[in-house]
Each structure stands twice: as structure tokens, then as C-alpha cells.
Amino acid sequence: MATAPVRGLSDAEAAARLRRDGPNVLPSLSHRGLLEISWRALTQPMFVLLMAAAALYALLGNARDAGMLLVSVLAVAGLSVYQEQRTERVLEALKVLSSPRSLVVRDGRVLRVASRELVRGDHLLVHEGDRLSADACILEASGLQVDESERTGESTPVTKIPGDPGEAGQLHAGSLVVRGEGAARVTQTGMATALGAIHRTLARLEPRSSRLQQELQRLVRRVALLAAITCVAASVAYAARDGSWAQGLLVGLTLAMALIPEEFAVVWSVMLALGSWRLAQAKVLTRQPQAIEALGTTSVLCVDKTGTLTRNRMALVALGDGHAQWRVSDSGMPPQGLHGLVSSALLASRMDGFEPMDEAIRAMARAAGVALGPGWQAGEHRGIRTGEPYVVHWWHAPGQARQVVAVKGAPEAVLALCAATPVLAEDLRALASRWAEQGMRVLAVARGTGSGPGHEAALPADVQLSALGLLGFADPLRDEVPAAIAQCRRAGVRVVMITGDSPLTAAAIARQAGLAECGEVKAVTGRELARMDAAALRRCVGDVSVFARVDPDQKLRIVRALQARGEVVAMTGDGVNDAPALRAADIGVAMGQRGTDVAREASSLVLLDDNFASLVEAVRAGRRIFANLRRALGYLFAVHVPIVGVALVPVVFGGPALLLPLQVVLLELLIDPACSLVFESEPPARDSMEVPPRPRREALFSLAAVGQAVGLGALVLVGAGLVQWLGHHSGATEAALRTASLGSIVVGNLALLVWFRRQGAHRAAANTAFDVLLVAVCLVWSALTSVPAVAAVFELATVPWPWSAWILLPTGWAIWRLWRHRGRATKRVIR
Template sequence: MTSETVPSAPTRGLTDEQVLAQRRLDGPNRLPEAQPRSLWRIAWGAFTQPMFLLLLATATVYALLGDLADAAALLLSVMAVGALSIYQEHRTERVLRALKDLSSPRCTVVRNGVAVRIGSKELVRGDRLVVDEGDRLAADARLVESSGLQVDESLLTGESVPVPKRAGGAEEAAQLHAGSLVVQGDGVAIVTATGARTALGRIGGSLQRLQPRPSRLQQELKRLVQAVAVLALLTCVIATAVYAVREGSWTAGLLVGLTLAMSLIPEEFAVVWTVMLALGAWRLAQRQVLTRQPQAIEALGTVTVLCVDKTGTLTHNRMTLVRLHDGECERAPGESDGSARLLQAAALASLPNGIEPMDKAIFAALGRDGAVPGGWVAGPRQGVRDGRPYVSHWGRDGDGRARVLVKGAPEVVIGRCADEARRREALLAEAERWSAQGLRVLAVAEGACDPVPADGGLPPNTALRAQGLLGFMDPLREEVPAAVEQCRQAGVRVIMITGDSAVTAWAIAERAGLLPAEGGPVLTGAQLAALTDLQLQQALREVRVFARVDPAQKLRIVQALQQLGEVVAMTGDGVNDAPALRAADIGVAMGQRGTDVAREAAALVLLDDNFASLVQAVRGGRRIFINLRKALGYLFAVHVPIVGVSLMPVVLGGPVLLLPLHVVLLELIIDPACSLVFEAEPEPDDCMRVPPRPAQSRLFSVADAARALAVGGTALVGVALLQWLLRSMEASTDMLRLASLGGIVAGNLLMLMWFRGLRPDHDHTNPAFNALLVGIALVWLILLAVPGAGPLFGLPAEVPAAWLLVPAALGAWGLLRRPLGTHWLRRPRWR
């Protein structure tokens, strides 16, 4: 098989063996893209950060002074801190690449005779591709079947007017291009080119994606870093000058200034932001929620209203045909010839290889005996449109007569039928009764009209005759009532918006626990259309269920809720849902049944279409914001004792207590503590029992900063008291340094516990925290017990044996995974 030859694809599609062979030949279906950051590029970025440049400058000063041992030790420390930064960045890169793979578009292909949903990167030449309204095409293809198909090729041509496509026409009319958007109709096509061989791939480098705008919190964090950096620079310059003038040594003053700069520089802020949001997005993906926009994570904790669809979100979307009514009596599927005729009519109005659950249920009930009538030639087809909740499929029978099969909402379809009034009323009454029992009900009708409309629509003069009703059972997801109750406790309202009838919607809402004990009103799309904006806002204070709502009305509901001051998350799956998804504070697209257009407009994608996953995403968003604020509070507090000890010789005189090597050791504690430990921190037990935080709440307010500085000041007072005690005992400079370093480390651990908020009755184990304890214990053991290690860091060569109990206790604490209770500390409320 040559690379120019497209393998044949019969109606059963390619086999698994053919797919593997073609993928080995062409590679994955991916467009040319920028190479991911290599390990070398990550390393270069890490070693050009201000912290490492300061360390190199300090090592150079030591080398110029002839202190080669300290210079070598600093260089080794540079490598250690750099390795930690590289590890964290590399891990973040891997997480982002994995999330990118998850977010790749999906498509439907026929393989081994079965329609399957796959990632677009798995497409190969020769695949039989099912094309449906709302799909973003991921490969070039040639149409072999089509029904009213129109595509938007503006990404390639710049022309915004949809282009009609049809099988069997001119070459260009039958050709579909990667990057095009299907705006109407459906069809089947054979993939002719993938990846770089597509028309979109050949354009290559001319397609540059715009960088996403920084989010509000990201901008706030940037301003915070800039303010701290300016303050650090001024402090370092003043401290260098004061110490140099007093001691008469500009070299010593420079070392003090460099040490102070390393203790003040806010380089961990960026680490916290990047690591916590990347890993937070990955955790959400583990809960079947894909984050497409970072601001979605910020907004999740502020959501006050969840607007959700019924089918597939609150229910399983596993339709089973359980009842039929042919206009005379109710029947079970397969019970009589009457049910077979009704099923055959419903099948002609459906897609045999489609992924729509009710279509699948119809063909499953029809079985092998439900063949298409002899001589039937399928014609144009039109799907559901705004104001037209039905599908129409035209064709010609064996006698050449034009016929149309219609399937959709009973009140609309039967309302267009010319049957006698008694029969129509009986069918509508039966549909109402089934809906009250929670069934999804469709009506089927048949008519005739010549000529056949080219767009597959239903002309007003078309004479229809009702064929009967189909009743489908779609059970409620078992986890939904508990998830709805979680939302209620969290102060989040849940509103169901569905295209089903009011009776069906009310029945499902009652089972899901959406309605109060005394029940509640259901507002239909027709009633909604008659309301003014002010009346709709008033209704939204009470209504929890909307029925027979078309996608255009979703946008109006979102805007009305936002005018009431609500923060809205809206789910959607169709092309026409895109405006509402875009307008919502958080648009949520369906990952399994959603269109590519909906996913592109959304900030989140529910990979399993499950409402409970969305509630878990709200919980996860709250956790991420809480932990981010905890980490920033810890960062502010932890630098206070380090800066204070660095300034002691400047303000009070005496020996330099904190050397550059000590700052490096402390960085090895701070970096993993502020990112990995807080990122791994579970949400508080009451996370979903408190109201949403205000949408405009600051990430880190002046009050938060003052509280953090007070905690850090308390730790500094403890270190200062320890210094005073040892100086009164005339301890050596080495012992003073050991005490200052040990005091700062102990203060770090206490502050870490404070900001984590541990208490005896709420004692979470955190693997990252326990690993940090063991790591600190090993470092201290080396400094105190390994000959020559202490003097290398300006610490005593020998210490009393009792000092070894400190690292032993720390290591045991971490290994036993039992964090000590801190009942004497008041737990802060970082929300």
C-alpha cells in the first residue's frame, strides 16, 4: 500500500489490523505543533532564575576571597536547588501534555461494523467517518453519503458563509477539509488525509494560536510579586551599605546583601501558581472534568447556580424502548405487527450508525427483522432546530413516491397531523401519562409531499398521519440525589433545563431532589418566551425546572441569572448551546455526547457527562483556591524569620548568623513545602458546607498579608529569644548559627502546620508533608553526625549527642505518618 493510496472502507469500516497498518505508515493524526519543552530548555530556564544568579554571584565572591570550599559548597547547592526546580517544572510539563491529549477533539468512526467514539489523533486514512452537526473535522475526507450537509470553512478560506457539500457531486463539493465545522446536516465520509498531509496541515506555520490572556488572579499575583521584589531590592541595598560602612568591608557587606536578597526574593510565588494550578487541573481530570481555561478553576469556588441538562447529566443516557402505542392500544416492542410497522417508521427517521441513544434504542428493538422496505431510497434529512423539536427524513418508496418520516416532541408532531381529533387526543393523553411516569416520549408521523425539499425540512402544507408513540426509559443516575444535596448544603442552587416535556421534567426533578418538599413550578419554553426580562428574573427566584426549552432560551436564562448577581455554570452539548456556554461564568460541555463547537465554547468538559462529576469539580475548585491562599500565607510568613535573622548583624551588630548556604538549605524546604505539600492538602471537611466565596474576593488581601506577617513575626521572636539565651551563655559563633538555623527550621514546620490548619479532631495525613519531614531529618542528621559536614556550613564540628534526638524525632514522625496535633494553635480560616 503506497502513501498515496486510500485503503478501501466498506460499510463495516476498517478492521483493527488495517488501522494499525495505516497508523504505522502515516503516524498519528496530529497537525505540526511546537516542540514540547525539552529537559535542557527547562534546565536553562531554571538556572537563569534570579535566585540561581544570586547564588552564582555569591559563589564568585567567595572564590575571589579565596574561600574555595564555601564556593564549591555553594555551587553544589545550586545544583541541588536547580534539580528540585527542574523536577517540579518537568512534572508540570508532563501534566500539561497529558491534559492536552485529553482535550483533543473526538469523532465517530465505523470500525469492524460498529460505530465507535475515538480521539481525533487516532484517525487513519481509509476510516469511515460519521459526520454530524457540530463536529469539527479533524482530517480531510471524501463524502460517500450526505443529507443537507453544510460546513463552515472560514478557518481555511476566511469565508464565513457555510458551504453546501454533497456526495456524488463535483470533486470539491464532495471534499471535506480538516478544521472545517459542520453547521448543518450529517453524512458519512472516507478519510483521505491526516495530520500534516491535510490542507490545514500544509498551511503549517501560518496558523499561530493566540496566547490566552492572564486571569484575574494571575494578574493579582504578578502585581504582588513585583511589589515584593521592589521592596526586597531596596532593603538589600540599604543593608549592604549599612553593614559595609560599619564593618569597614564592602566585601562583607556584599555577602550580607546577597544573603538578604536570596531570603527576600519571591521566586516561589510563580512555582506555587504553576504547580498548584497544573496539578489541580490534573486532579480534576481524574474526576472526569477537563479544564480548558485556567480561570475556570478560580471561578469554581464562586459558583452559586448550576444550570444542567437532564438527559445524560442527571440520567444515564442509556435509553431503552419500553412502550409503544400505535394509536389504538399500548404494546410492548415486538408484540405485534402493529409495533413492527411503528418501529420501522421510527427507524427510517433515525440514523443507523448514529450515536444518539434513542436512535440506538430504536434499532436495538427493531432487531434483524427490521430491514428497510424494498426499493426505499433515502433522501435529505433535517435535524432538530430552534422552534422545531423534531427530525424529518425524506425518501422515495419502491413506487417512486416521495415520503417523509417525522420523529419528535408529541405535542408538536401530533399537532401537525391531520388525523381525526379523537385519535390525536388519545395519543396526547397517553404521552402525558407516560411523561408523568418519567418516560421520554417521542411521536412518529408519516407524510407525503412532492417535490422533496432540498434542505430536508417540513413544508407547512405537508400532510402528516400519526404512526404512534415511543416510550423510552432513561434511569436517574444513582449518585445524583446525594450530589444535589451537597449543592444545597454548599449554598449552590441547581436548575434543570431540558427539552423534555414539563411532566417528564417534573418527575425526574422530584426523584433527583431538585424540588422542595412542597413541590415547585415548572416553566416551559413557551411560557418563558411570554415573560419580560424583569418577570423572568422574578421567576428565577423560585423556578428550579425548565422544560421544552430551546438552546437560544438558555442564553436568556444565563443572562437573567447574572443580572441577579449569580455566578452561573451552564452545561450544554449542541451547536446552539455555544452562546449560552460562552456567556456563562463557567461553560461546561459534555465530553461524550457534546459537539466540538460546545467544547470549544466551554471552560470545562465533563468527560463522563455526569452531574456528580461537576459537583466534585466545584469541590475541587474550592480546595485549590483554599490551598493556594494557604500557600501564599505560608510564603509571606516563612520569609519573616529568615529576613529577620539576616538583618540581626546589620541592626544589632555581632557575627553573621545566616550564610548563603543556609538560605539554600532553607529553600530546599520552602519550595516543596509551598507547592507540593499544600497542593496535596485535602479540602476541609466543611468545604461543601459553607456558601460560595464572593466572585470578587481577592486572592491575598492586606488583612491576609498582615495576619501572615504576624505569624512569621512570632516565629522570629522565638528565634531571637533563642539567640539571646545562647549569647547570655557566651556560646560560640558556630553554635549561634546552628541555633538560628535550627530555630528557623522548627519555625517553618510550626508555620506549615499552622497554615495547613491541623487539629486533633481533624488530622489528615499528607504524604508530601510526611516525605518533607523525613527529608529534613536526613539533612539534619548529616549536618550533626557526618564528620566535616558541619564546618562546611559554618556549624560546629561536634555537638552534644542529645541534639541527635531532634532529627530522630522528626524522622519517626514522618515515617509513622501521624502528624502531631496542634490543639494549642488556633486554626486559621483561609477562605
């Protein structure tokens, strides 16, 4: 069969067009620029209160404090803007990673490129399950049907015809290929596509907040209302007793600033975004943030065999026709008597496909010198269907009126189609069993003639097929899989293999991977599953770890049966038909390399390298992120207790205000980095993968956890109160009392930070962000208490020598830890 090779664009021409037209992307509707981020930061309740306090100081004639508060507004706003921009950069980077992939021909090579790199003129190859990312005109098509409902609203798939001058000859961005395949030339990209016009309309609509954002907004609004009521009540109480409405309003504003939990939104957004980025570095793309929380509860991982547990690098290592056999371990190439089997296997494969076994067959044919003669023309083909685990390829042979049909697939299914003698059929079945027990993937090949294909290339009744033999393929286990499965077992996570391969092959791989602790593997087939009712299936999935010859509908049944037993299920999938099961699983995991766009859209995670070990690392990361979120929220609840308590002291007991708005700003500059940077950088506990998954219904932060956090904050408040009591009895000045209250809160905050970092861990691990924060706090405190001009600005007292020297101890300790960490990192680089 001779066809003119397609060259496509050259790499240089594609790069030039990409520079000229820009990337094939639509502008992000959710992206926020610097001005919008800054405006949102400056209109937060905390900053409104800061501005109100600054205005009050100005009205009282205290220009210095008013100016310092304005500077503080800019400092806190700058920190918020930095964190928001960092989050935006991470999200934009994740969008680039999650960009769909497209198959193009460039310089005569078939490449899979990010769809954002498509340019006008590209030769695009489309297959079932692809989500189109550009407009194109169809050059070739084989049974191509496209769902254009995203653009037109029409749910019925549209048949595409090459060369048609109308819509039938065009493909549009946003459409989904539901059947068939073809080739097309890209005509428009980006905003020039038909989808771009819809995007311009969407850009004028205000996007809705996510469920999590709405919950956080409700929480902030409720606490802000509480803060407003407290502000008014405290102001009135203080003013009524001391007769100073201005001082009363300052006390009320300080209380309101101490109560507003604006850090909640910062913690959630920064930690989830950076957590997703860390997962992406481990080759796991997070498409839905809530999947991160669910990862920590996963109790069952349902995984495919090919490409996930194995390398997906099939090699044809054995041939057999019932009379002669050849193994790759034998010297030389297959004997002449087996060339007919190789030739028929070539007919039963795609000449330009990327399916691993088709590639292995083509490689073997080239090495053995087997090729189709001139004049062979490919006809229709039929892929694997539910209940039909084989492929059918029709050919027009030169000089023959009848068409040649070649079939390749599961031995039991292909042999059932053939008119083989009982002895030959039994010999081939026995050979297939022996090879499967050795871990091979075994396919049977048959060949025949017919008047022509039936509906959708099906085999008509007049076809007589002859069994030609068996093909044995080897797909070795990934080296890291046994250790990863052992790690899952220690973590209380079951691994269940679900594959379309034969039971014997699946069992052999399961034994190599360590899925069976005692070495015995029981594989249940799809045929056996079909005979089970719901109750029997629930019992079955509790004991069985290997399911073979399973179709996509049965995958969905397995997932639901596991969930009915109370399991939290993560399931991998790659095809269009896997989408329902991926959607039904608690965590759907799509394959990044061999998965279809539909599978990715139905999933919450994407394995960029199709590697099971990456999925195990994602579970570890999910547990780390959940634990750190819980610690951060506990710290947030606890840290506000002493601040609010000290601010309430003058309202309840009288006397001067012990916390001023400017001092609350300093505390906020400590709290924000502590939550969003220190806890996000916290490594996982050493035993994070040696404990069972947390219960599915366990809340992120329970009422008991709130009580514990408030109790710890109350202990810090008691310490601050004790310091105040000692100060009063020793005759301390008002400035000294403020210094003592602020210092006790700072020390209490650091103690809370250490306690929550150690929570759930045997000991606090090294954390560079914490050490840097500690050094910064010590330096700022030294300036506040040692430099009279700085102390006067914040209305604090200077601390005489040698009492101020204590600050050297934590500073030296933190610097020593940073130096030691740097030395260890340098040694790792040298090694």
C-alpha cells in the first residue's frame, strides 16, 4: 500500500507562526491582574478598619500615629498582594500543565504537543475521545462523528465528511470526537475560533464564587458582624466609664481588628494552590482542589495494569501457531513458517496507529523482513466493543474480488469466531494459558475473506475465519511498583487491579507487584461479574484484588460496590468509556499520556506520567496538605484568643488600652506568614503513610478541635494576664505595660506555632520558613524595644540591658538551624 507521506509544517515554520499569532488559548476569565488584586486587598474589612483608625488618629491631631497606620496599611496590603499574586502564578502554571494535548504531524514526525502550541496550517490527527482546541477543515475521515453541543447546544453527534464545503467538512474548537478518526488542517486558533466569539460574551459575565469561597465569605461576614457589634459595645462601655469617646472608639476598632479572621481565606487559597503545585511537581495534576482533601481519606486505589503498573512498552516476544513456536530468547528471527502469522498480525494492526501492541507488531515485521505487497488498500476497521474483545480490519487485496479481513484479540473470543479443528483450538488455548502464566499478554490472530464489512465494520455471516496462531507480548512491571504497593499496605490503603487483560496475565503481574501477601492471587473475570447481583458483588470486592477481562461498565459496578462497603475509592482510567466510573469514584484519576480528553475532564486528578508510584505520592501529599490545613486553622483560632482578651482588659477592668491598632497590625504581619507560609512548608510526618486513612466523615476542623485551640489560646491569655498583674504590682508605666502585653502575645504566638507544628508528629521537622520567620520576629522586636525612636512610634518602652539580651537566644538558634540546613543541602548537591 503506497501513500504519499505527510510532512506537515516544519518546526521552524510552526515556531514562527506561534510568535506571529500567539498561543492557541482563550484569555482566562478568572485571571486577576495586579490592579484588581490590589483593589480587592485594600477593600477587605481589615484594611477598612485600619483606615478608620488612621482617620481617627488624624482627627485627634496625632499625625505621627496616623502616618504609621497608613504605612502599615501598605505593608499588610503588600503582603496580601504578594500572596495573591503567588497564588495566581501557581494557578496559571497549572493551567499550562493541564492544557489538552493534540496530535500533529511536523517535519514528517507525529508529535503530541500542548494544544496551546497549535498554529494555523498544522496537520492535526483526531481520534475518538479528543476535545478539539482549534478550528480546522477535514482532510480525511473514517466514521468521524463529533459532539458540537458546547458550541451549538445540539446534543446529537454530527457526521463529518472530508471535502464538504459546508459545516460537515469543518471541525470547531470545543467539539468532542465521539466516534471515528481523521486528519484535518488547522484554520483558526485562539480568539479567532468560533469558540472565541462565545468567550467574548462570557467575559462580560461576572464569574460565580466556588462553594469554598462562598463558605469563607459567609464566615468572614458573620465574624465581621460580631466584630462590629463588639466594637460598638466596647466603645460605649469604655466611653461611658472613662468619659472619652475617642479612646473608646480606638478600643473598639482594636477589638474589631483582632476579631476579623481574614487569614482564613489566605490560608485556604495559598495552601490549596501551592499544594496543587507541589503535586504537579510529583507528576500529578490537580484539576479540582477538593480532591486534595479527599486524597487523605482514600482507602482503595483501583488501578489499570497496562501503563500504570507496567511500563506500557510492549514487545512481541513469542509466536506460536499450534505446531511451531518461537521465543525472543531464541537466536535469530522467527522461522519462515511463522512469517504468515506475522503478516496476518500486521493486517490486523493499524499501519499508522500508536497502540503499543500494534507498534510492537510493526517492529517485529520490519526486523523479520515481512511486508505487505504492492496494491493492498486499507478498508474499514472496528475497535474493541463491549462483549467483543477483538479488533477487525478489512483490506482490499490486489487481484481479489472478496475483501480480506484480519482479526486480533483475546484468544478465547477470537478462537470462538474461527472454524478451527478441536485439536488445534485446544493446543492454542493451552499455549495461551502457559504464556499468560508467565506474565505475557496473549492475543490470537485470525484471517478470512468476505463480500464486505457489515454495519460499522462488523463481521458478516458469510465470513469464514481461520485461526493462524498466537502472539505473546511482554510489558515489564515498573521497578518502583512493588515498593509503592507495600507502602500502600502499610498505610491501610488497598490496591485493586482492574484490567481488560486475561486473568492469568493479570495474576502473574499481581504476583510480581506484591498484590497478594501470601503469593496466591484470585482473579475474577468480567464474565463472572456479570453473573453476580449487587449483594454478591459487594462481598466479592471486599476480598478480591484482581479483576480481569473487565469492560468499562463493569468498572463502574466495581466502584459503586466498593463505595457501598464504605470505601473511599480512587480509580484510574484513560478512555471515553471510563468517564462514568471516573466521575462516580471519589477521586477520578486520568492518565496524562495515554488518556483521552474526556477521561481528563471527568477526573479530578491527572497522572502526567501514568505511573502508579506518582499516585501513591499524591496520597502522601494529600495527607500532608490536610494535616497542615488542620494545624493552620487550629493556630488561627488559638492565636486570636490572647489578642482579643488583652484588647478587652481595659473594657472589663478599666485602665489604659494595652493594645493599639498599630500593634495589632504588627501581630497580623506575624500571623499571615505563619499560616500561609510556615504551615504550607511543613513536611509530612514520618509516619504519615504508616497509619490508616482518616474516616470519611471526619471534619477538617471539629468542634472538639475548636475547643482545644481556644483552650490553648486561653493559656497564652492567662500568661499575658499574669505578666500584666506582675507589671501592675511592680509599678510599671503605661508604655511598659503595653510592651509587656505585646511581648507576651508575641512569645505566646511563637509557642502556639511550635505546638501546632509538632501536633501529630513525633518531633518538629526542619522548616526553613519557620526559622526565617523567627529571625525576622526577633530582629523586629529588638528594634521595637532597643531603639527609642521606634519604641516611641509604637508607644512602647525600651528594655534596659541585660533584659533585652534574651532575644539573642532564639535568634542564634534559628540562624544555626538555617546554616545547618544550608550545609545539608550543599552536601546533597555535591553528592
